[in-house]
Amino acid sequence: MINTYQTSLPPPPVPPRHRSDPVLLPAPGPSNGNGMPLLRFLVVVVTVHMLLSLGGFVYLYHSDKRGKIAPAEAQAELLLSKETSHIAMARMVVKPLSHTSEKLALGYLQWNIDHSVRSNINYYRGSWLTVLEPGNYYVYARVTFSKQNKGPLASWVKLRQSETGEEKNVMKAYCDLGSHSIGLCTATQGEVMTLKAGNQLSVWVQDLSLVDYEEGATTFGMYKL
Incomplete structure (x- = not known):
């Protein structure tokens, strides 16, 4: 009986696999200028915020400094008034x-x-x-x-x-x-x-x-x- 499943012919070649090309997003078109006002607004907001923060820091610094000095000055004035009031x-x-x-x-x-x-x-x-x-x-x-x-x-x-x-x-x-x-x-x-x-x-x-x-x-x- 003849085995029909055996053959001396080499197997058929595997078809080559094609690499899929990457999908490229289309480049944005030229800006029509609608984003410039928003950008400028954000710059102004950031600048104002920085100025307010700096001003608040300076105010707190001087307030704390005056708070430390004022009691000493007030105490000196009080002592002076007490001394002169007894003369x-x-x-x-x-x-x-x-x-x-x-x-x-x-x-x-x-x-x-x-x-x-x-x-x-x-x-x-x-x-x-x-x-x-x-x-x-x-x-x-x-x-x-x-x-x-x-x-x-x-x-x-x-x-x-x-x-x-x-x-x-x-x-x-x-x-x-x-x-x-x-x-x-x-x-x-x-x-x-x-x-x-x-x-x-x-x-x-x-x-x-x-x-x-x-x-x-x-x-x-x-x-x-």
Whole structure:
């Protein structure tokens, strides 16, 4: 019996496999300019965001720096105010003379309490300064005279132990208009005094109508050393 399945012929060749060409996407056509406004908008947004971020950083930096410094400065100012508030001192501004005050003053200069400066020193009846703290004080007075008068003009600082105590002259100063063409002369005095609590000081002149009452011309004060 003949085997029909066997043959001496070689097997038929395998057909070659063809490589598939890659699918190429079509290149985009030329832009018609519709994307440019969007691109510009995005650039503006990014730029504004960067500027706001930078500004916020600078603000926070300076705010933090001020927050660290402010307490120290506030503490220094507080200490300074406490120190100055405990200093016993007074700088009195003279009060302009009127017919009524001239009769009541009897030669004692009246002080404008509202425009004067005082700390830990009281006043009594507009003319006297009352010491509250005992100690050594520098007391000064400056009285300017602006009208002619025969003989020298005197300015006295008077002291009394209390409101009802006997008065005594503790400081004296004189000036003489003489032949001064400007018609002004100033009696100035200053001295260190040991004062007790309750002591009172005032300035007395012979004639109140001869005093120059312009600002800064006549003054009286004291401060504790």
